[in-house]
Amino acid sequence: MSTRKSSPVPSVGFLTVVDSGGGSFLGGYLVLNASGRPLEFQCTAPVKANRAQEILYGPTLHPYLWGEQIGGALISKSRTRPLFVCTDQLHTLAVRSAVDLPVIQVLPASPPPSGPTSERKLTTTPSSESAAQLILGRYSCALSRSHLNDRVPVERAWKTHLDDLHLREPFERIREAITEAQRTAAGPASGAAA
Amino acid sequence: MTDLSLRTELFPTGWQTALARAPRIVLKPLPLQRSLPATINIPLRQAAIRTFGFSFPELPAADLGLLAPRPTRSPQRGADQGKSPAAKQTTRIKPPQDIIKLQDRLYYVLQPPLESLTGELRFPFQPFPYQLAGIAFLFPRHAAILADEMGLGKTMQAITAIRLLLHAREVRRVLLICPKPLVTNWKREFQLWAPEIPIGVIEGNQARRNWQWRQPATPVLLANYELLVRDQQIAVNDGLHFDLVLLDEAQRIKNRNSATSQVTRAIRRTRSWALTGTPVENSPEDLVGIFEFLSPGHLSSNMQARRMGLAARDYILRRRKEEVLTDLPPKMFRDAELDLTPEQWISYREAEEHGVVRLTEMGDELTIQHVFELVLRLKQICNFDPAGGSSSKLERLRADLEEVIASDQKAIVFSQWVDSLKRIRAALQPLPVLEYHGKIPARKRDRVIDQFRNDPSCHLMLMSYGAGSVGLNLQFCRYVFLFDRWWNPAVEDQAINRAHRIGASGPVTVTRMITINTIEEHIDQVLQEKRELFETIFSVAGTPASAGLNQDEIFGLFNLRMPPRKPRAAA
Incomplete structure (x- = not known):
């Protein structure tokens, strides 16, 4: 059971992994309150699969590395327990098997669903092979097929606390923060040049 | 066929018996040489993943009025000209170069786009994108000059940046210093752009001002330059500290030796901001004067213009109207x-001839003041004839x-x-x-x-x-x-x-x-x-x-040369 504290205010976690070159990956995890302000940020050092993992995990390598390993490490280190976690990558959705939090994938922007968005109507569409889809306001999202029950707490949290929250924009912040961290780690000279 | 009558004899050999007997099989084990296949262990366990993280303070949004109901927005703001400012754009706060600590830099990098604030804070008008960029510029800086051309809304940008800092609890006490005639304007602009922030104006007699300076509960104190100089004993020597001191029309402190400059530089403060449309009025030296307030020693008078500009670049934001207000009327x-x-003409020629002759006759006694007086005299005649009007x-x-x-x-x-x-x-x-x-x-x-x-x-x-x-x-x-x-x-x-x-x-x-x-x-x-x-x-x-x-140029107006300076008497 997680020892993390529930955040005193409603919060949402945002998880993404970026390619840092040379087969390495960096994970970033940002927890925001309902106003979109940062509460916590976690970031990994570069993570690289070894050759054996590359061969033996085959097509499951990225879900394993991005989701279970990087995502799992970041969420377990976080001191804030969000209402749910968003990712913008299908592979990272695999983190769901490593954590006891609802996880959704925010899908790329697509035409809004028919009907007035102001009603914040929550609808579902038939699931695909790999994931079940759900609509949160103007965002199309996907759930892990093996955790379809996540739909209920996510929908409830969205309706109750979060319907003003941007679900795509925070990933840009994570990517910028990772870049900033890399630049800082590289030394002040590179930071000044930026 | 006839039988051969040959005599045969039969002899028992025992072979038949032997043939009827089953062969006896003898098994002999033959050991084969073999070796066990070599195996190698391929580790699949991932090494422990190193992480680092930071927590940021949670603000009690409800207490700060951040979740106040959205105002009814006016669709018109005069100069909008039907444009939808800030739409579809995001303005992000970027940390300045002088913020070194990673956690501090990430605090700014991870803040939401300023556009999202329009959903939280009351804005009488939707700010223009360049104004949001100005706010994002000021917000993280401890030393900054907002040097936008006149009319681009420096006041609004400064007020909103102060408002955000107050709401974020990054500052609690702000001193705003402006020319006396602008005090009312600042009060009015604060009322418009940050109505929830109480303003205290330093004014009245000495006793009243003494009391006003020491009001810790007032988040924004508004003083004029003249009173500041008069009250320097309190403002500078009385243990007061401000989280932010903002100078409006900061060209007032371009002369480092002036009392105004000395007093403003002596105020204890954490952040120093300056607003001016003309950071360089006469020479680059003016900018050095303002920087003595912002970041003493960062610029020096002997810097070449290009080097000075590069050194100041991260501290100054300057936009011109033609760059940002493409819809502003011409x-x-x-x-x-x-x-x-x-x-x-009669009066002018007489004054000019008489004046130039007099200046020429003065020789080494000639000073800039004498030339200046003649210039003023002639300019006045250009307005009105002194005799008949x-x-x-x-x-x-x-x-x-x-x-x-x-x-x-x-x-x-x-x-x-x-x-x-x-x-x-x-x-x-x-x-x-x-x-x-x-x-x-x-x-x-x-x-x-x-x-x-x-x-x-x-x-x-x-x-x-x-x-x-x-x-x-x-x-x-x-x-x-x-x-x-x-x-x-x-x-x-x-x-x-x-x-x-x-x-x-x-x-x-x-x-x-x-x-x-x-x-x-x-x-x-x-x-x-x-x-x-x-x-x-x-x-x-x-x-x-x-x-x-x-x-030199003033002397040159009359084809006069500036006389050599007299050596100063030894002190």
Whole structure:
């Protein structure tokens, strides 16, 4: 059971992994309150699969590395327990098997669903092979097929606390923060040049 | 066939028995040489993943009014011209280079786009994208100059940045220092852009001011430069500390030796911001003066312009109207080149000949002050003949005003001299004309502005450059007349931009009155050449330009050379 504290205010976690070159990956995890302000940020050092993992995990390598390993490490280190976690990558959705939090994938922007968005109507569409889809306001999202029950707490949290929250924009912040961290780690000279 | 009668004999050999017997099989084990296959262990366990993380303080949003209901937004803001500012754009706060600690840098990087704040904070108008960029520039900085061209809304940007810092609890006590005539304007702008923030104005008698300075519960204190110098004992020596000190019209401290500069630099503070449309009025030295307040020693006088510009780059944000307000109505200049009246010519020639002769005779005793007096004398004659009061400029103004009044527009006339303004007013009787200058008591000035704005019968206001060139919002005026020319084009620009600014109701026509073949024409040429030179230098370094006359140039107006300086007596 997680020892993390529930955040005193409603919060949402945002998880993404970026390619840092040379087969390495960096994970970033940002927890925001309902106003979109940062509460916590976690970031990994570069993570690289070894050759054996590359061969033996085959097509499951990225879900394993991005989701279970990087995502799992970041969420377990976080001191804030969000209402749910968003990712913008299908592979990272695999983190769901490593954590006891609802996880959704925010899908790329697509035409809004028919009907007035102001009603914040929550609808579902038939699931695909790999994931079940759900609509949160103007965002199309996907759930892990093996955790379809996540739909209920996510929908409830969205309706109750979060319907003003941007679900795509925070990933840009994570990517910028990772870049900033890399630049800082590289030394002040590179930071000044930026 | 016959049998052969051969005799045969049979002998038992025992073979048949042997043939009937089953063969006996003997098994003999033959061991095969073999070795076990070698196996290797392929580890699949991932090494422990190293992470690092930071927590940020959670703000009690409800207590700060951040979740207040959204206001009903006005779709019009005068200068919007139907544009939807800030739409579809994101403005992110970027940490300045002097923030070193990663956690501090990430705090700013991870903040939401400023556009999202419009959903949380009350804004009377949707800010323009460049204004949000200005707020994002100020917010993380401990030393900053917002040097936007006049009329782009420096006040609003500063107020909103202060508001965000107060809400984020990054600052709790702010001291805002501005010229005295602008105190009311700042109060009004705070009421508009940050109505929830209490403002304390330092004013009244000494006892009252002593009490006001020590009010810790007031988040924003508003003081004017004059009172600050008078109250320096309290402001500097009384243990007061401010999280942010903001100087409006910061060119006031360009001279490092002035009392104003010394007092402002001595105030204990964490953040130092400066607002000015003209950070360089006369020379790059002006910028060094302002930096002595912001970040002492960061710039030095002996720096070359390019190096100075590069060193200052991360501290200064400067935008020009033509860059950011593409929809602002045009500003049209008309140079009214006028001949003096015959009476003025007589007075002018007499004063000039007499004056130059006198200056020449002074030899080494000649000082800048003497030359300056002659320049002023000649300029005054260019306005009005001292004997009979005739004025070619007045005649032109009277003619132009007929058009202004006929089209139901409003106009401002700027002059260097209150005396000239009064002569204009007397000459235009019975036309209702308002005056705004140093001889109008401060308490009456707001009323003058209100009347000018709201009284449809008032078409004309006479203003002095000193009182009316900064901070006032007169964007309902379509006409500006420069009855005489100021020494420095930056001050003229400030004056013109009272009318040509955000919210301008239409094109602004600026009429610059210049009497030909006089000192005015000569000054105009020198200033124009200098302005072009500064534009060239500072466009490389990214810092703003404007330029006034220096001593050599003032002497040069009469083909005089500045006498060599006398050596100072030893102390």
